[in-house]
């Protein structure tokens with residue numbers, strides 16, 4: 332703020348914005364960014380051909396005053412921006428030009444330290460789905476991304492801090508429980524074996540067995556058992572994408588199949604074996 | 611595009627012929643010329659490329675089972691966010707204002723007003739069909755990658771509707787599947 336050149340820019344710009352009504356403060360803030368970025372003389376602002384996007388857009392905005400809805404939105408957002416106190420992480424990036432092709436040539440890869448809990452980049456922890464847990468670390472290690480949060484956490488008493496940590500632990504346990512419940516539920520619902528005879532060519536059939544894995548039976552083992560029991564070929568067949576694998580047995584073996592399954596895999600519930608209509 | 615994607619959606623994974631491997635390499639360099647100095651690190655000549663086929667004619671290029679870039683039908687190659695984070699200046703940046711955060715993070719496409727927003731929006735000049743990275747006001751890392759459905763000039767002129775089709779966004783199925791297999 333105290334830099335004279337910047338101050339001048341600010342004043343000039345404020346004049347230009349006056350016709351545009353009350354936004355001048357917030358807009359001035361943005362314009363200040365612009366000058367920071369360009370690093371050039373503020374007097375260039377009017378002609379500035381080398382900084383196309385912003386400048387042009389601004390000009391347009393002045394002309395098109397009738398754009399009501401977006402402008403209202405912008406007003407709100409501008410207030411937001413101001414309430415945050417301005418210096419977000421973006422201000423540090425302002426020294427380098429924005430255009431990707433004006434950056435230095437690519438070299439060694441940047442290794443972003445993703446959050447060990449939610450796996451997101453640290454500035455997106457609040458979208459990682461476990462913010463209660465992440466926010467403690469976020470406030471400590473990444474105050475630049477979460478200035479408000481860091482301030483708030485810093486102002487907490489020791490007791491309040493413990494409360495936050497307890498809440499984090501509780502919320503983590505809660506989500507873990509939910510995940511577990513979801514997993515188990517999925518398993519229980521699908522615990523059934525289906526047997527279906529399929530017609531191949533003329534009097535040739537195959538018998539398809541699905542769902543053995545829901546009882547914890549290893550499919551490759553089962554296919555060997557079937558092949559031995561019925562003296563025929565039996566193979567594990569990859570299911571369609573998203574579908575579990577199945578076992579195809581050559582020939583029509585529907586009759587003896589249930590017995591073989593129950594004898595070799597006692598963990599399978601005999602009420603849960605279903606015969607489907609042949610196709 | 612990868613909102614509900616998971617590894618079980620992959621139908622086949624095949625090592626590609628060296629001619630296809632070369633084609634992918636030249637395609638990537640054509641689309642992202644800045645990758646030239648690092649292309650050998652991204653697609654090492656020694657490790658074989660694998661293409662995983664996913665539903666809706668989406669292909670994912672894998673190097674050592676790690677996804678590198680994706681393609682839908684015969685569209686352009688779109689790098690994964692993890693690759694983009696390693697080389698943040700590999701492609702043009704488009705920034706939307708804070709108000710767009712929850713929509714974009716929810717997987718929505720980017721609308722013009724987000725980019726033309728006077729304080730939060732920022733654009734580089736690109737044509738329709740360009741692959742771009744999507745940034746959000748106040749955040750450092752790219753949150754999504756997408757394909758322009760309008761040029762920057764058109765966006766300034768029309769200023770309404772969808773202008774970037776989002777292909778891949780943080781925390782979607784592809785982000786969570788950093789290892790195929």
Ligand SMILES: [Zn+2]
Nearest residue numbers: 446449456465
């Ligand atoms: Zn996190």
